[in-house]
Amino acid sequence: MAKEQIAVAELITNIILGKTDGASRVDFFPQKQKFPFDKPYEQPFPRATPESQGISSDMLADLLRDLDTSNYTDMHHFMVLRNGKVICEANFAPYRSRIWHVTHSMCKSITGMAIGLLVEKGKLSLDENIYDIFQKNLGTFTKIFRPKVTVENLLTMTSGITFNESGIVSGNDWLTSYMNSSITGNPGENFLYNSLNTYVLSAIVTERTGQTLTEYLEPRLFAPLGITRYFWETCPKGITKGGWGLFLCTEDMAKLGQLYLQKGKWNGEQIIPEFWVEVSTAKHKESIEGTFGYGYQLWMEARPGSFEFNGMLGQNVIVYPDMNMVVVTNAGNNELFQDCVMLNIIRKHFPLDFHPADVLPENPCAHSLLNRLTAELEKGTRAPQTLPALRKGGWKKNPSGLRRSSNARTNTWNYVKELPAPDPNQFTRQLNGKVFELSPQSIGLFPLFIQVFHNNMTEGVQKLSFTCEKGDFFVNFLEAGEWHNIPVGLGKFKESWLTLHEESYLIAASGEFTTDENGTAVLKLDFTFLEECVRRKINIFFLPEDEILIRWYETPGKGMIMEGLESITEEISNNFLYGAFKGAGGLDLLHKVMEQTIEPVSHGYLVMPAEEVTEETDPITEDSSATTAPEQITNDTLKTTE
Known part of the structure; x- marks a missing residue:
């Protein structure tokens, strides 16, 4: 077995045997920061009624109820923007607003933005061979017998390199392990999702600029958008993880979607090159079954022209250019990828034939009910649904009155005796x-x-x-x-x-x-x-x-x-x-x-x-x-x- 396969097997073995202390081959160093409550929140979006932006309050309330009551969703945060204004925001107790949330693979799209900036400045070409960029990390055998793998192959998840997410438990030098791993197929042909492709994109930023990905993006992306509350983990060698490890507030996630909706412009300044927004949001490869294709570190969505920054378990920024709309989710769903119940619920409420009006008559009653619903969700006072035992261990009723996530139903019992x-x-x-x-x-x-x-x-x-x-x-x-x-x-x-x-x-x-x-x-x-x-x-x-x-x-x-x-x-x-x-x-x-x-x-x-x-x-x-x-x-x- 390869050393990363051995490391994974050893880690699982140690966990089974209860030897979690020292189970990993990766050196631990504390880096997770406390959430910076003292930092001011900058550049919040203006708020508006849904009707003023052509969306019905009733429609958004129905969407929230479906997300809240689904057996396969555990919603944490939800936000909808239209025309650059927040028309719906909900935080599901005990989660509350303006606290950062792990983004998982959603941050891959941000790493892609950094590559676009390097390309614009002439510091990088998409057809460059990564083995030329990182020659110092190659073994002798690798230097001789190795096909060309380009930066674009990394962007489209078609590198074919076998060192993937499981390899991060195998040791401290992920870059060298990746560069000396085997390749399946011909680079550029087959879509094979691999978070280490994005990690290497982050390493390229460091190689070409002398800065970590986070340091490079701070004055070029985060500061212009007023994103002050964030934290991005690094590997043991100090390289920003790139494909995961970013903590970001929900509204700041929405800023990134709005930035791409505006073709890379923010407050009149071109933050991300317009050509890069267009090329990265175009479909370059067919992706896994049940999905709609892949661009440059971005997923295509069902609605024509729409796309998505996607992270596992429900971390998403969905951009609908034809509706001038951005939808953001944070969740702890019981599903991993893009083809999931939560996204299908959102797609159901914004079907392909739906086209919002420019403006609707104000509906104070419906808007008041929407506000009451979001307040109940945030306070945890929304009445629980009376549901059948849909899974093993489901309940018949909730005697505590506390809001529970759907996933909690697997951990409770039926109150048959009413004790x-x-x-x-x-x-x-x-x-x-x-x-x-x-x-x-x-x-x-x-x-x-x-x-x-x-x-x-x-x-x-x-x-x-x-x-x-x-x-x-x-x-x-x-x-x-x-x-x-x-x-x-x-x-x-x-x-x-x-x-x-x-x-x-x-x-x-x-x-x-x-x-x-x-x-x-x-x-x-x-x-x-x-x-x-x-x-x-x-x-x-x-x-x-x-x-x-x-x-x-x-x-x-x-x-x-x-x-x-x-x-x-x-x-x-x-x-x-x-x-x-x-x-x-x-x-x-x-x-x-x-x-x-x-x-x-x-x-x-x-x-x-x-x-x-x-x-x-x-x-x-x-x-x-x-x-x-x-x-x-x-x-x-x-x-x-x-």
């Missing part, structure tokens, strides 16, 4: 001061998605405790010798920072005391990572004799990770762990073990009072323009988990 929930005040008093030692101790607070994408691997939670202080309820986790004290809102979300290995993540935590169908008391926790696509859900069952059973989930989780596991079955089949399973079911058994790793179960045993649990305060501050939902506690009382 009364425990009294929260009484239960928190009973739990106060109790400390439980966990077994096994390999399960971490960070979901696997975050661990792998940010290379921030967990050591596992050793102990769990509960404390009450001044009316606040805390669930505390001892991980890597450090207590993380998380304030949990009962029936609402409370925000705090969760810091592991010097990287801080903004989370919102809610809890609900209830009972299962057998009458066992349960504390259901939802830890939402507000800057990410994922949530960590934990159900704690309180058993007799001061024992607890804990079921751990992440959403989106098992379905996505198992889908990725299928793609590397061949690599795992040659690993020693698979050999141990051959006589007992082979990969089927391995898949079952992996499922149990993704959704593990642990036990806790009462050990002592919680004198060792300490708290520190680190208020979350933000500028006055950011919206804080009423259910959130005030900033000066927010607790840190650092």
Whole structure:
């Protein structure tokens, strides 16, 4: 096997065996920054009623309801612009406006903009051979036996180079590994989506300018558009990741779509060359089944002339030139790519034969109802839908009144017996001061998605405790010798920072005391990572004799990770762990073990009072323009988990 295949197999093996600490071959270095609440938000779009821009408020409300109630969407942020004005914006609790969100592959289109700037300045040609650009990274064999791979091949995802996303766990020097990897087919012929193609485009920017991609774009793109709140991760060698790793606010994503809608102009200045906008948004290659073609780091959309900046799990900027419209989404959907339920819902509401009017008569009643709907979504007070159990573990009704994502339905049960929930005040008093030692101790607070994408691997939670202080309820986790004290809102979300290995993540935590169908008391926790696509859900069952059973989930989780596991079955089949399973079911058994790793179960045993649990305060501050939902506690009382 190639070294990247071995590394992937080893990583999965270590995760299965609970050896996540040190599981990756990539050196970890803390780089994730705290969200900069103190930075002012610049150049916001003007707001307007939908009707003033030719769109019906009723139509947008129907679209939001469909997105909110779909079983396959978990919406975080949504925004619609027409004629350069925001006509609809919704934040789905506990996510709130003007906080950045991971963009995943949506940022590939931004890397493409940087290439366009280099081409315009004569610093790069699309037909240049990347092996000429990076000769110093080539081995002797590669220099002799290598076809030509051009910059344009990278832009159109037709390089044919086999070193892909899975290779990033194989070591620190991604560029050298990529340049010396094998090639399938003839470069330029077959579309094969590969995020490392975009990473190499970022490396080209650095090679030709002496600056990282982020440094190069700051004065040329981000500053002119007033984009101040962003962060882009680098590889261990300091090269901006390019194809992923960018955190960006929803409205700033909309600015990028509006920039392309305006042929690269912003406030009368040509920011991106017009020729580059036109050539990059033209279809160059047929893409995967169910999609509409690929340009230069951009996807074509169903509507003629439309295109999309697309990131997995629902990070999108959709541009409709014929309607002068931009639609932006952030989500944590249970689907990866462009052909997904969320985008099909949007396409349904903007069908090919739909053409908005220049202006519609104002409809105060419909606009008021739209505003009420968006307020309910942001506050988390929208009444839940009464739905059948569409999936294993679905519910019949939601007794808590909390808004749940559709993905949460896989983690709950039917309330067949209508058992009364425990009294929260009484239960928190009973739990106060109790400390439980966990077994096994390999399960971490960070979901696997975050661990792998940010290379921030967990050591596992050793102990769990509960404390009450001044009316606040805390669930505390001892991980890597450090207590993380998380304030949990009962029936609402409370925000705090969760810091592991010097990287801080903004989370919102809610809890609900209830009972299962057998009458066992349960504390259901939802830890939402507000800057990410994922949530960590934990159900704690309180058993007799001061024992607890804990079921751990992440959403989106098992379905996505198992889908990725299928793609590397061949690599795992040659690993020693698979050999141990051959006589007992082979990969089927391995898949079952992996499922149990993704959704593990642990036990806790009462050990002592919680004198060792300490708290520190680190208020979350933000500028006055950011919206804080009423259910959130005030900033000066927010607790840190650092």
